[in-house]
Amino acid sequence: METESFEDKGGWVIDQQSFVVMNSSYIMAHGMGRPVKDAATTVKFPKTGKYHLWVRTKDWAPFPKGPGKFQVLVDGKSVGQTFGESGSDTWKWYDGGLVDIRNANIKLALKDLTGFNGRCDALLFTDDLKFTPPNELEALTAFRRKLLNLTDKPQEAGRYDLVVVGGGIAGTCAAISAARMGLTVALIQDRPVLGGNNSSEIRVHLMGDVDKNHYPKLGRIVREMDNGDPGNGNPDAKEYGDARKISIVKAEKNISLFLNTHVFKVEKENDIITAVVGRDIATNQERRFSGSFFSDCTGDGTVGFLAGAEFRMGRESKAETGESLAADQSDDFTLGTSNLWASVDRDTVSSFPETPWAMQFSDEYHIDEPKSDWQWETGFGNFNTITQAEQIRDHNLRAIYGNWSYLKKNKAAKYGKKELAWVAYIGGKRESRRIIGDYVLNQMDIQEGKFYPDGSVTATWTIDLHFPDAKNSKYFEGQEFFAGTKHIKVAPYTIPYRCLYSKNIQNLFMAGRNISTTHVAFGSTRVMRTCGMMGEVVGFASYIAAKYKTSPRGVYKDHLAELTGILKGETLAPQP
Known part of the structure; x- marks a missing residue:
């Protein structure tokens, strides 16, 4: 069961940003600290009996354990384990134990426990109790295609x-x-x-x-x-x-x-x-x-x-292009990716969960803003913006949630009646x-x-x-998430058509x-x-x-x- 194909996504969202490294989409419980509605679907089993359940997921913020906890429900009952808190940020199959399927048609659901971006790629039920699904990408891709009945001839x-x-x-x-x-x-x-x-x-x-x-x-x-x-x-x-x-x-x-x-x-x-x-x-x-x-x-x-x-x-x-603004040496540095966010005013005071797994802020350094602007940016050569899009987004989320948790707790007079209303989960590259x-x-x-x-x-x-903001670099060297720039004026100029093919x-x-x-x-x-x-x-x-x-x-x-x-x-x- 590919989770992105669930009939009812509930409050979970589809994320395809890492398709290039996973060959798949997945769903994520993006509740900004509030548990989201269950994602659910109906599954028809070929027969009743004992099945071994495998759950493909990860712990996205293992510091030492992250907040992305969720459960798998079979006909409304948890299979027992809690997923998404393993301490490993690698996508892999986790053993969900034996499940007794008593009805040919069951309701399968994912229950979010935190609202903090728990994620699940796929679920596998097998009556071969000794079978272990593959984690290596090539074998996993072939395995997915076989079970999804994807042929080499797509629809025209x-x-x-x-x-x-x-x-x-x-x-x-x-x-x-x-x-x-x-x-x-x-x-x-x-x-x-x-x-x-x-x-x-x-x-x-x-x-x-x-x-x-x-x-x-x-x-x-x-x-x-x-x-x-x-x-x-x-x-x-x-x-x-x-x-x-x-x-x-x-x-x-x-x-x-x-x-x-x-x-x-x-x-x-x-x-x-x-x-x-x-x-x-x-x-x-x-x-x-x-x-x-x-x-x-x-x-x-x-x-x-x-x-x-x-x-x-x-x-x-500089030697390659003759540009005064070019780097002294060529490198892999790229401009970063932003995940913007905003809060809104409410009539009553609200709280926000503690976030020990997030970036940690202090009276000495925090960002005192009720919403973001373009400066909330991660990348700067520390990440590959294509193959590490998920890690970049997750780093941005750790910064956003950590800073907001600090503001709610330590600047209650200003932020007590403000609520985190929107956080982008799709990266703006x-x-x-x-x-x-x-x-x-x-x-x-x-x-x-x-x-x-x-x-x-x-x-x-x-x-x-x-480029990384100097003060942000001082407190988060190598983990910057806040940018600076210097605008250099240009004369209006034309882009040659030869640049467009x-x-x-x-x-x-x-x-x-x-x-x-x-x-x-x-x-x-x-x-x-x-x-x-x-x-x-x-x-x-x-x-x-x-x-x-x-x-x-x-x-x-x-x-x-x-x-x-x-x-x-x-x-x-x-x-x-």
Whole structure:
């Protein structure tokens, strides 16, 4: 039983952020210190009798034991053990003992005991009482696929002119732009909402200007997606316009929208992608999407990575790029991931549990804020933002809960009637892979305001490279969770179209924070209104590529004047 497939999730939430290291989603009891409603499902057993129960879980904060405790209930009765407090932060199968199944149909449930992010990947009942399920990833993946009856031939989802993977602002704008040019588009998003970092799940406001463009055509779709400026971490989910974003996409007859679908496989012939395969994060149903062109708008450069596209991750050296702001030596340092949070005022005083497993704060050092902003950030080269996404999120949670517990206990006059109302459990990433294109944008291009012949998106955001806050480093050296920055002004500059397609994969576009830049230049290009305009350009370019049966590079080499004409609003195919 894959827990993400439970019929009733109760108060548990699906987390797919570690799919790349687990090949699975799982569910988590994200109650912010208040136990959540049971997750439950009905199971039909082939026969009654004795079964051995195995529970795949972990202790996410073993200091020495964490708070993620839960029980497994069979027809309302606990099997006996309490899970999630083993003292080990490794995902593995735990022995749940023998269970006597007396009815062919039983109700199976997970009972959260704390509200502090207990998690469960899967449950296994076996009548082979000597069997031990595998923990090694390759064997476990094969085991999952066998028991889930997943075949090597996923369901065909159709063929499209453009397959956009990633439904953040960049990907959504790319899909809309291409669809309005008459292309058939599949928009694939691995969460139930669109908007990425601007969704209600992460709650980062849009930044970058859309009204300083050299090209008046750009930015119109970004404006449609823009729900105003609710700030970062606003406790009101509606302020981020999830429903509005989805309604705009569903109004486009040429877009097929696939939410909750994580792309994990790429098919290709030589240097041309032919299809991608995605799995539903709840049902585990797999679908295959074939297409003429693909756009990687995942942020992590997932499609490019799976296809063998050249990419960079981390910082280049001064010697390599000639940038004054580059690192002295190249390294793996990346900007971090934020999990924002907010409290609200209540009429009565409330308490918050003790958190001995969390980060510990004191009168000497704590963060006296009723809500977060962008500075609540973990990463900084201490974690890999892709393969350690779960650990980064969990580190952020330990900081949030530890600090809040301190404020509630030690600053009761100010925080007594405040209640923790929202904490993001999906990480808001800044930096991971950058796919290499035919041009790599650099610091000099940005600060000198260069305008190349294929200049497209006009960008205005500062070079904004985060680093650990000095005071936070003093008290939590090597475990920083709070950031600082120095905004370095730039001249309005244009991002060359050559940064928006892969150097070595013929039919791969990209838009968003994974485009072809140096680490320093990325500090300016990464904000969402700018990324959205990149998506608009990709939509226009894919139309030209399809029209002339050429490649993204062919658009640059042979049809740049037509692309520029569309950006200027001089040449535009009629909207279908």
